[in-house]
Amino acid sequence: xxxxxxxxxxxxxxxxxQQREVYLQEQMARLQHEVEQGKVDRSWMDIPAMxxxxxxxxxxxxxxxxxxLPCRIMRQLQKWNQCDQRxxxxxxxHEEEERxxxxxxxxxxxxxxxENKEEGEGDKDFNELHPFTRWITECALVKVQGRVNRCQLVxxxxxxxxxxxxxxxxxxxxxVLMPAVGVGSAFxxxxxxxxxxxxxxxxPMQAPRGHIFLPEVGTKGKALARNSRIRVExxxxxxxxxxxxxxxxxxxxxxxxxxxxxxxxxxxxxxTGSYLDVQKTVxxxxxxxxxxxxxxxxxxxxxxxxxxxxxxxxxxxxxxxxGEKLLVELLFGVQQGHSDIFLSSQNSEAxxxxxxxxxxxxxxxxxxxxxxxxxNAGRKSCHLSCLRLFAHIQVGTGFSIHTIRTVxxxxxTTTDLENWHRRNFINQLENILxxxxxxxxxxxxxxxxxxxxxxxxxxxLPRKFRVARPLNLFQHLEQDTDAYCQALSDFEVLRDLVxxxxxx
Numbered sequence: 001x002x003x004x005x006x007x008x009x010x011x012x013x014x015x016x017x018q019q020r021e022v023y024l025q026e027q028m029a030r031l032q033h034e035v036e037q038g039k040v041d042r043s044w045m046d047i048p049a050m051x052x053x054x055x056x057x058x059x060x061x062x063x064x065x066x067x068x069l070p071c072r073i074m075r076q077l078q079k080w081n082q083c084d085q086r087x088x089x090x091x092x093x094h095e096e097e098e099r100x101x102x103x104x105x106x107x108x109x110x111x112x113x114x115e116n117k118e119e120g121e122g123d124k125d126f127n128e129l130h131p132f133t134r135w136i137t138e139c140a141l142v143k144v145q146g147r148v149n150r151c152q153l154v155x156x157x158x159x160x161x162x163x164x165x166x167x168x169x170x171x172x173x174x175x176v177l178m179p180a181v182g183v184g185s186a187f188x189x190x191x192x193x194x195x196x197x198x199x200x201x202x203x204p205m206q207a208p209r210g211h212i213f214l215p216e217v218g219t220k221g222k223a224l225a226r227n228s229r230i231r232v233e234x235x236x237x238x239x240x241x242x243x244x245x246x247x248x249x250x251x252x253x254x255x256x257x258x259x260x261x262x263x264x265x266x267x268x269x270x271x272t273g274s275y276l277d278v279q280k281t282v283x284x285x286x287x288x289x290x291x292x293x294x295x296x297x298x299x300x301x302x303x304x305x306x307x308x309x310x311x312x313x314x315x316x317x318x319x320x321x322x323g324e325k326l327l328v329e330l331l332f333g334v335q336q337g338h339s340d341i342f343l344s345s346q347n348s349e350a351x352x353x354x355x356x357x358x359x360x361x362x363x364x365x366x367x368x369x370x371x372x373x374x375x376n377a378g379r380k381s382c383h384l385s386c387l388r389l390f391a392h393i394q395v396g397t398g399f400s401i402h403t404i405r406t407v408x409x410x411x412x413t414t415t416d417l418e419n420w421h422r423r424n425f426i427n428q429l430e431n432i433l434x435x436x437x438x439x440x441x442x443x444x445x446x447x448x449x450x451x452x453x454x455x456x457x458x459x460x461l462p463r464k465f466r467v468a469r470p471l472n473l474f475q476h477l478e479q480d481t482d483a484y485c486q487a488l489s490d491f492e493v494l495r496d497l498v499x500x501x502x503x504x
Contacts (some may be wrong), residue, residue: 183363340365398490
């Protein structure tokens with residue numbers, strides 16, 4: 001009985017275990033099904049939980065990336081915005097420049113049109129003159145046209161020559177030659193056709209290394225000087241070795257050492273005592289120029305010949321093909337301060353000029369003044385034609401070209417430039433004669449560059465010239481009666497020559 005009961009219990013337990021196994025299988029199947037469905041619906045909020053097993057540093061870098069990325073995106077957006085704004089600004093500026101340029105062009109066209117209109121009216125007035133008067137004017141204008149303007153060619157050749165002087169003077173202590181300035185009648189267009197044109201240029205000079213030029217201009221306090229000189233002094237170069245190169249200081253080295261290792265100073269070559277000598281300077285240049293000319297660009301076109309001269313360099317340039325000759329005269333000068341006045345190698349009005357005397361020259365200032373007037377007087381101004389005519393006629397009379405030019409310059413600054421149109425050519429000739437006659441009667445003709453408050457600011461003068469009292473160039477007529485009577489007689493001759501020239 002006990003054994004039967006035990007068998008019954010084992011059968012019941014086996015049945016329960018089978019039921020449990022079936023239940024577990026059903027639960028596993030259901031769970032597997034739910035897990036498969038959960039892979040699709042899982043939210044991104046479970047990401048931190050999934051990453052929990054990762055190291056702590058990886059989570060920090062991830063969050064930093066999530067924070068930095070928006071900032072980088074915002075910065076890039078700002079850059080793009082700034083680029084767009086800059087492009088808009090550049091485009092706006094370009095449109096503004098085009099608008100301003102168009103307005104300036106229209107203004108210039110209107111200005112040219114107005115000038116052409118005024119010139120047309122002037123030509124109309126000129127054509128309405130009396131036939132005889134118009135014929136005289138045209139004949140006079142033709143007579144004073146002068147030779148073909150070769151000034152630009154001459155300046156180019158001379159400056160090429162001066163540039164070539166740099167090489168042979170590198171290791172020596174001769175004056176430094178600067179670009180030449182054309183002066184005189186040829187560069188002003190005042191040389192008559194029948195005369196040989198002399199192209200005169202002034203060559204500014206600067207002191208070489210270790211030297212300084214000290215102009216001594218007459219008596220202290222006076223603007224004009226009769227016997228101005230150029231004193232040469234040595235400078236210490238010990239503290240500026242980088243600027244002067246390998247040269248030895250003239251002041252702090254013994255003479256024998258300098259003599260063995262270095263070229264002599266300017267004081268030992270072109271000076272008499274402590275003063276620059278004109279004749280020595282001209283001789284040095286005349287000796288060197290034939291050799292230097294051979295390396296210039298124009299040497300194969302023009303043959304160069306040095307003509308005798310003591311205070312200037314006179315050159316004859318002959319075209320090897322046509323045989324045409326150009327006469328060139330080079331004057332040397334040292335600038336007075338920073339002005340347009342130079343101490344030059346020209347002869348003084350007194351006649352004999354000592355070799356250490358460098359007279360004051362107003363040639364550059366006169367050239368600057370005429371250039372200023374040419375820019376403001378218009379293309380059909382006759383002021384240069386008037387000057388050419390008087391420059392031709394005054395030869396042989398008692399009046400120098402300097403006197404005629406002074407009268408002419410004063411008239412230019414005291415009359416309206418519109419009055420110098422070619423239709424008023426004869427009237428302006430009369431005005432020049434009347435102004436000269438007035439000056440003779442009053443025995444007063446002021447120096448043009450001394451104490452003249454009407455000079456344009458473009459003309460650079462020493463302060464002494466601006467504030468000086470006017471200098472009367474006719475003062476000698478007040479003291480010399482015979483000279484005054486002769487001047488009146490010379491004026492009658494000059495006036496007759498003017499009208500005779502017009503009628504020829």
